[in-house]
Amino acid sequence: MLDLSKSGSEGRGGMALMENQTRNPASAQAAHGGQTAAERFGVVERPDLTYTPEVAEATAHLYERVKDHIPAFEWPVYAPYVHAINKLKKERGAVILAHNYQTPEIFHCVSDIVGDSLQLAREATLVDAEIIVQCGVHFMAETSKLLNPEKTILIPDVKAGCSLSESITGADVRLLKERYPGVPVVTYVNTSADVKAETDVCCTSSNAVAVVESFDSDTVLCIPDEYLAMNVAKQTSKKILTWKGHCEVHERFTAAELLAYKEADPTIEIIGHPECHPDVIAVCDYSGSTSGMINYVKDTRPSRVLLVTECSMASNIESEVPDVDFVKPCNLCPHMKRITLPKILDSLVNMTEEVIVDPAIADRARLAVERMINLKN
Numbered sequence: 001m002l003d004l005s006k007s008g009s010e011g012r013g014g015m016a017l018m019e020n021q022t023r024n025p026a027s028a029q030a031a032h033g034g035q036t037a038a039e040r041f042g043v044v045e046r047p048d049l050t051y052t053p054e055v056a057e058a059t060a061h062l063y064e065r066v067k068d069h070i071p072a073f074e075w076p077v078y079a080p081y082v083h084a085i086n087k088l089k090k091e092r093g094a095v096i097l098a099h100n101y102q103t104p105e106i107f108h109c110v111s112d113i114v115g116d117s118l119q120l121a122r123e124a125t126l127v128d129a130e131i132i133v134q135c136g137v138h139f140m141a142e143t144s145k146l147l148n149p150e151k152t153i154l155i156p157d158v159k160a161g162c163s164l165s166e167s168i169t170g171a172d173v174r175l176l177k178e179r180y181p182g183v184p185v186v187t188y189v190n191t192s193a194d195v196k197a198e199t200d201v202c203c204t205s206s207n208a209v210a211v212v213e214s215f216d217s218d219t220v221l222c223i224p225d226e227y228l229a230m231n232v233a234k235q236t237s238k239k240i241l242t243w244k245g246h247c248e249v250h251e252r253f254t255a256a257e258l259l260a261y262k263e264a265d266p267t268i269e270i271i272g273h274p275e276c277h278p279d280v281i282a283v284c285d286y287s288g289s290t291s292g293m294i295n296y297v298k299d300t301r302p303s304r305v306l307l308v309t310e311c312s313m314a315s316n317i318e319s320e321v322p323d324v325d326f327v328k329p330c331n332l333c334p335h336m337k338r339i340t341l342p343k344i345l346d347s348l349v350n351m352t353e354e355v356i357v358d359p360a361i362a363d364r365a366r367l368a369v370e371r372m373i374n375l376k377n
């Protein structure tokens, strides 16, 4: 039988977060009256995880949402976690935010709000809950913390990193600014708070062109995603300087691979994320952020579609568009997959891992994110 306690990837060999992304318990305690989240909210007993008739009944409607992805014989392993998380979430008054790349049992069965990183950060500012459990990677939880300094932000696995975020440090950006004095710095939200603190305005994959165009300068630093910057450069007359960061999921796609799909079925629509190489985007019928891709599929209802992005996203939306046939070249993000039901339960039981940003960095980083949010585009 499936053992959920062993599920989830260890990522890039258990890659440790870089110094600028580490937790800072001293600041955490300073920010919350000298107490950790466990001290403030208390630790509770781990719930019984037996698959009882009561659990089966309480979770039956949730299984309907994931039955195409989880075989019925495996549900008795998932259901006790789903039931325990939903119960404890209510008792704690917590809200669970899940990124579009989370697995279907997290996305459909325990989350309260789903979306891309910017949507989640914005939603985090709107929820009443004092506790937010962020099911995504560390920079997303950090962004939620930046925008919600008074709230308690928990991430079920603090090692859930990101190859883009970890490609650059605040010190690297300071060196770039020395080398290119006066050139505005636009950084992708997929970066640490330390990098955001050195930034003029953040951007997402959906608004990067508008953010770059918002500056008077003829030259703009657009970092750290080299491919996003190259895709932006095709849509602006400004000179774009960039950095050699890549998303390890999106960089694996090739134009030749996608053209082979097209050759096999000319009716297939190919929809790509701008973190892919420009040669890949050139053979796509549409390119946009994860939310943009989802909206495109919902609005246009292609008969067959290939989403050139993390594999779980197709699984998460296919029940909403049953008339669409998804072709899935399955590239998974090992960092996103560190988040599992057992770890979410542990987070709620033990009030860990609390996400903290040094207040001196947070104030500057928040400005860069807020400037992006306030840009009219």
Ligand code: SF4
Binding pocket: 137, 161, 162, 163, 164, 165, 190, 247, 248, 249, 250, 310, 333, 334, 335, 336
């Ligand atoms: S999919 Fe790519 S950009 Fe997103 S978290 Fe994973 S490595 Fe980072």
